[in-house]
Amino acid sequence: MAKHLQNELEKLKRKLITLSSVIEESVVKSVRSVGNKDFDLAQEVIDHDHTIDLIEVEVEEECLKILALYQPVAVDLRYVIAVLKINNDLERIGDLAVNIAEQSIYMGKQRNIKIPFDFDSMSQKTLAMLKKALDSLVQFDTSLAHQTCLDDDEVDAINREMYGKVYAGIKKDPNHVECFIRYLSISRHLERIADYATNIAEDVIYMIDGTIVRHKPEIFHHSNSLESME
Amino acid sequence: MSENIIEAKDLRIFYGMNEAVKGVSFKIKKGEVTAVIGPSGCGKSTVLRSFNRMNDFISNIKITGGLSFEGDEIYGPKMDPAVIRRDIGMVFQRPNPFPKSIYKNIVWGPKINGYKHNWDELVEKALRRAALWDEVKDRLHDSALDLSGGQQQRLCIARTIAMSPKVILMDEPCSALDPKATARIEDLIGELKKRYTIVTVTHNMQQAARISDETAFFYEGELIEFGNTNELFTNPKEKRTEDYITGRFG
Incomplete structure (x- = not known):
């Protein structure tokens, strides 16, 4: 029984890793499609979403099967529950990558305005957060998960600044209102991806430590200040 | 907060030279269901049987440390084993009704008392x-004896209840029963806890998780972990508990 369960959990882990890498690739491509005005790449992200949806359903079915057949407890139970939640978050990240790719296509080649925010920096920070969250999941590493949660504040700050910049941009150059708004959407999508990466990291912490850290930002800031004192 | 009905302090139980229970301390809360889990030979049944002195019938047993029921030492010189067995009833693994009528099975104990x-x-x-x-x-x-196995086990529970006990001990009460009869006993335990304190030994961990408020995990004569069932089965504090309940050993 225990061996069967361990085999099933290993299988689930492999499926989740596959989904994680497909999602990461999708986000990278969507960001690149904006930066390089590469519509083929954007279209590739949109076309690939169906595959992501299929893997998400497979992962969920695996989780339900394990719960029904093996009634896992303790760390195994936490793992299956965390995977169920992370699976959902990953699929949403995939959808956001599609949203970014769609914005990229909508904007077409008329992007002759200066990008009103530090797109590279925001996208790199978001991608780094996503990578850290997924690494924490694969490596069962709570310190990486904690770092991910802390990094979210930076991405949130960039997104907040974006509103002011878009507002000023529209006032100055009203002919490109649509383009500005689409950039604002992209910024918002990146910020949501960072939020989902944070959710994943929080679920990784729950999976490993059994501690629910959601809605308790003080935990991360406290541990961060302790680390800086050392 | 519930009051404690049974309390063990550094309880040690020896079979000859073999120390089967190695200095365990715990408190059983009144009105709750406590499940005792652990691999075969870990001492869980030995502990359970010490609560109502069922171990008295074993010749080479030695018990040290404190074990009290409602504040009175169970192995104290003033304690009458017949009285403690009236207050702490027991249901065994296999249904063991007397080969008499249903009615006589119930009245037997009260009659001789x-x-x-x-x-x-x-x-x-x-x-x-x-x-x-x-x-x-x-x-x-x-x-x-004409009753089904599940009915016989419930008759044994009724026979115990007829003595108006305060605590009911159950030593793997469902291990000889089919799933339907098991479900009935589990439902019954949920009902009985409104009136009695229940301590049950089980090898079925899902059952322990389903029916108990508190769970004690014994391993090689030691009490490894004792706490809220929900916490023990979702986030055990001890690695040995986690390894055992997830089937990694034991």
């Missing part, structure tokens, strides 16, 4: 509390 009130009332009350009345009310004078 001097009960002189309404026998019919006593039988009905015990059978109702054991969720058996509706099934047997028309054949109370048939042999108890």
Whole structure:
């Protein structure tokens, strides 16, 4: 029984890793499609979403099967529950990558305005957060998960600044209102991806430590200040 | 906060030279269901049987440390084993009704203990509390051995209840029963806890998780972890508990 369960959990882990890498690739491509005005790449992200949806359903079915057949407890139970939640978050990240790719296509080649925010920096920070969250999941590493949660504040700050910049941009150059708004959407999508990466990291912490850290930002800031004192 | 009904302090139980229970301390809360889990030979049944001195019948047993029931030492010189067994009843792994009628099975214990009130009332009350009345009310004078295994086990519970115990010990009460009869006993335990404190030993961890408020995990004579069942099965504090309940050893 225990061996069967361990085999099933290993299988689930492999499926989740596959989904994680497909999602990461999708986000990278969507960001690149904006930066390089590469519509083929954007279209590739949109076309690939169906595959992501299929893997998400497979992962969920695996989780339900394990719960029904093996009634896992303790760390195994936490793992299956965390995977169920992370699976959902990953699929949403995939959808956001599609949203970014769609914005990229909508904007077409008329992007002759200066990008009103530090797109590279925001996208790199978001991608780094996503990578850290997924690494924490694969490596069962709570310190990486904690770092991910802390990094979210930076991405949130960039997104907040974006509103002011878009507002000023529209006032100055009203002919490109649509383009500005689409950039604002992209910024918002990146910020949501960072939020989902944070959710994943929080679920990784729950999976490993059994501690629910959601809605308790003080935990991360406290541990961060302790680390800086050392 | 619930008051404690049974308390062990550095309890040690030896079979000859073999120390089966190695200095365990815990408190059983009144009105709760406590499940005792652990691999075979870990000492869980030995501990359970010490609560109502069922171990007295073993010749080479030695018990040290404190073990009290409602504040009185169970192995103290003033304690009458017959009294403690009346207050702390026991249901065994295999249903063991007397080869007599259903009715006589219930009245046997109270009769030898001097009960002189309404026998019919006593039988009905015990059978109702054991969720058996509706099934047997028309054949109370048939042999108890004609009942199914699940019914026989509920009769044994009714027989225990008839003595008005404060605590009911159950040593793997469902291990000889099919899933349906097991579910009935589990439901019954949920009902019984409203009136009695229940301590049950089980090898079925899902059952422990389902029916108990508190769980104790024994391993090689030591009490590894004792706490809230929900916490123990979702986030155990001890690695050995986690390894055992997830099937990694034991």
